[in-house]
Amino acid sequence: MDRCVSMRADNESPRKISRDDTGGRRLNVVSLFSGAGGLDVGLAAAGFDLLFENDINSYCCKTLEAAGKILPQMKDAEIVCGDIKNISGTRILQHVRALGKEVDLLAGGPPCQAFSVFGNRKGREDARGQMVDEYFRILGEIAPPAFVFENVFGLLTVQNGEVFKLVKEKLAHPTDTLEYDIRVFRLNAVDYGVPQFRDRIIIIGSRLGTNVTDIPKVAFVNPKEGQLRYRTVRDGLRNLPPPNARSPSIHTGRVHGDAVIHRYDAMEPGARDVHTRINRLDLDRPSFTIICGSEHSGGKGHVHPTEPREVTPRESARMQTFPDWWPFYGVGRHAIRQVGNAVPALLAFAIGNEIRSQIFGLKKIAFKRGVRFLGQEHLFQ
Numbered sequence: 001m002d003r004c005v006s007m008r009a010d011n012e013s014p015r016k017i018s019r020d021d022t023g024g025r026r027l028n029v030v031s032l033f034s035g036a037g038g039l040d041v042g043l044a045a046a047g048f049d050l051l052f053e054n055d056i057n058s059y060c061c062k063t064l065e066a067a068g069k070i071l072p073q074m075k076d077a078e079i080v081c082g083d084i085k086n087i088s089g090t091r092i093l094q095h096v097r098a099l100g101k102e103v104d105l106l107a108g109g110p111p112c113q114a115f116s117v118f119g120n121r122k123g124r125e126d127a128r129g130q131m132v133d134e135y136f137r138i139l140g141e142i143a144p145p146a147f148v149f150e151n152v153f154g155l156l157t158v159q160n161g162e163v164f165k166l167v168k169e170k171l172a173h174p175t176d177t178l179e180y181d182i183r184v185f186r187l188n189a190v191d192y193g194v195p196q197f198r199d200r201i202i203i204i205g206s207r208l209g210t211n212v213t214d215i216p217k218v219a220f221v222n223p224k225e226g227q228l229r230y231r232t233v234r235d236g237l238r239n240l241p242p243p244n245a246r247s248p249s250i251h252t253g254r255v256h257g258d259a260v261i262h263r264y265d266a267m268e269p270g271a272r273d274v275h276t277r278i279n280r281l282d283l284d285r286p287s288f289t290i291i292c293g294s295e296h297s298g299g300k301g302h303v304h305p306t307e308p309r310e311v312t313p314r315e316s317a318r319m320q321t322f323p324d325w326w327p328f329y330g331v332g333r334h335a336i337r338q339v340g341n342a343v344p345a346l347l348a349f350a351i352g353n354e355i356r357s358q359i360f361g362l363k364k365i366a367f368k369r370g371v372r373f374l375g376q377e378h379l380f381q
């Protein structure tokens with residue numbers, strides 16, 4: 001298992017981020033299945049310090065290493081690049097204790113393919129089915145006061161709900177002697193200021209006697225209509241220059257042939273392309289769910305709302321509320337997969353903020369402050 005070597009990433013110049021941006025007492029988090037760190041950076045905005053991160057994908061690990069050079073909240077994180085099966089709770093705790101700290105929160109979401117096989121007769125023999133078991137194992141080994149487990153909403157219905165029942169049981173009782181109070185939330189990122197429909201299951205566990213009972217939607221009142229106004233693709237893309245020959249690779253799109261350009265050009269906003277099964281974004285609506293496509297197909301973005309091309313990974317990252325300075329490592333499908341797999345940072349901020357206040361009794365961080373931390377001011381202009 002390698003500890004990643006830090007490499008210069010292809011990002012825009014990072015803003016200086018002060019450790020005081022979140023104010024108050026710090027909380028410590030161990031992150032599993034960290035990906036490109038969408039969940040992690042949102043938790044950092046909510047006042048958490050990352051102490052440990054793991055992913056098997058070397059591009060993700062290099063992104064996390066580069067992020068650790070920018071974000072003070074990640075500077076102490078040990079980033080282990082390799083299979084989670086080879087990581088023990090003891091190893092994680094050794095690092096945490098060497099820093100003189102304790103774990104407050106375990107965070108992460110096993111890859112969702114896990115649930116198509118988990119619970120099958122063959123589930124435990126299939127490598128993907130074992131990923132969720134690895135989360136339970138590490139939860140049992142480090143026994144943090146609280147955890148957050150994220151996944152696709154389809155988890156609710158796999159095998160008529162049997163899989164979900166099993167997941168809840170294991171999270172409530174990861175070992176014979178460990179017990180968590182668990183709360184299940186079905187959240188849509190669009191309700192939390194994210195310019196994208198993205199439906200997710202969040203399970204929060206606590207053994208402190210307090211737990212999160214509500215994750216209030218962020219109500220942006222439209223003064224004209226007096227109702228909740230979703231952020232749109234227009235808000236998400238605001239102030240982002242279109243890609244050009246000098247754009248960094250993360251903001252460079254795929255090259256299309258004439259036939260594809262003609263097809264995309266003829267699509268109405270919201271329409272679906274029958275060949276690629278991607279949608280044309282509508283400037284005045286939230287984005288369709290950002291996806292990543294298969295490892296082999298080169299990744300998938302949606303069709304740009306006003307130009308006959310697919311969006312760049314940076315444009316998709318805007319829909320996922322990653323800051324523009326987030327240093328995605330790699331080009332093409334590597335970047336698209338990191339972006340498409342992530343928890344939107346603003347959604348993670350909202351979840352972290354409720355854990356911070358409702359479980360740990362700390363003052364909430366103002367929404368505006370989280371927005372500023374994550375460089376999302378463009379959404380609210």
Ligand SMILES: C[S@@+](CC[C@H](N)C(=O)[O-])C[C@H]1O[C@@H](n2cnc3c(N)ncnc32)[C@H](O)[C@@H]1O
Pocket residue numbers: 033034035036037038039040054055056057060082083084085108109110111112131338341342343344
């Ligand atoms: C849904 S993504 C996580 C996204 C992340 N929470 C975020 O917000 O950016 C799941 C991650 O699990 C990683 N993964 C899959 N199998 C793994 C394994 N055996 N060990 C460690 N990580 C693994 C994948 O590389 C992928 O990045």
